Each structure stands twice: as structure tokens, then as C-alpha cells.
Amino acid sequence: MKITEPIRFLSWEEMERIHTTAKQILEKVGVKVLSHQALDYLKDYGCKIDRENMLVRFPEEVVEISVARMRKQYSDPNRLPRKMAVRYSQIKFTSERFSVHPDFSLSTGGFCCFTTGMDGRKREAALADTR
Incomplete structure (x- = not known):
């Protein structure tokens, strides 16, 4: 195949639902940042x-501005680096048509094994967290 x-x-x-919920x-909840x-x-x-x-x-507008900036930078033809190694694979920063590169391997995409619940406690991440 x-x-x-x-x-x-x-x-x-489903991806839009994740984005909206994020x-x-x-x-509303925020992120703890330990750097003044x-x-x-x-x-x-x-x-x-x-x-x-x-x-x-x-605020939502800050997130949307950041996402728009990231998308613009991602598709910039002069972007350096043009590709980046990620867990036995590569991310290519181009708008070229999709192709599987010869050294393809499965990656978690950098997702965490643990998450912080709404109660503030660290716990194992579960598929239900994405629903």
C-alpha cells in the first residue's frame, strides 16, 4: 500500500473543537509561567x-494573532530551517504537496503523557481529554 x-x-x-476549547x-484557566x-x-x-x-x-484575540503569525512564518519560503528533526522523523516547513519521506516513522507529535486536571493535579493524559 x-x-x-x-x-x-x-x-x-474535531480539530476546530480542540482549537476552540484550547x-x-x-x-479562562490560563497557564502558570515561572519567569518574571x-x-x-x-x-x-x-x-x-x-x-x-x-x-x-x-485573550482570544492574542491567540488568534499568534496563530496567524505562526501560519505566515510557516509558509515563508525563506524560513530557516527548512526542516526540523522531530523524534526519528522530520517536519518540513514548506507548502509543497504532501509526500511521505523515506525515513518515515511514527511519532507522538510531542504530545504529553501527563496533563494537569481542572483540579490542578497532575495525572496521566487520556484520549477523553481531547473530546
Whole structure:
């Protein structure tokens, strides 16, 4: 069997649901950032900062601006590096048509084995976390 298209485990609707939920979590729950320099940077960028708890909340517009910037940089033909090694595989930063490179191997894509639950406790990540 020859693979000619990317293998997709999630539909566009499911990916959009993850994106929407991630934006809600970033805005309402936030992220703990243990660097005063990073807190200053993120405040200047438009994030809401709770210095006492070292917590950053990302308004939706900040997330969308960052995503738009990332997409633009990703497709920049002058981007360096043009590819990056990631866990026995490579990510290619081009808008070329998809192709499986000869050294293809399976990767988790950098996803965590653990997550922090809404109760603030570290626990093993589960497929249900993405639903």
C-alpha cells in the first residue's frame, strides 16, 4: 500500500473543537509561567497577568494573532530551517504537496503523557481529554 495523503485521525470539525476549547482554557484557566521576564513580555503582548500566582490568561484575540503569525512564518519560503528533526522523523516547513519521506516513522507529535486536571493535579493524559 502506498501512502499518498496524510493520515488523519481527527476530522476538521474535531480539530476546530480542540482549537476552540484550547482558546477557552487559555483565556479562562490560563497557564502558570515561572519567569518574571516572560510575564512582562506576555503582558506587553496583551495577556492578562496575575503576578501573585504567576498565571497568564491569553485573550482570544492574542491567540488568534499568534496563530496567524505562526501560519505566515510557516509558509515563508525563506524560513530557516527548512526542516526540523522531530523524534526519528522530520517536519518540513514548506507548502509543497504532501509526500511521505523515506525515513518515515511514527511519532507522538510531542504530545504529553501527563496533563494537569481542572483540579490542578497532575495525572496521566487520556484520549477523553481531547473530546
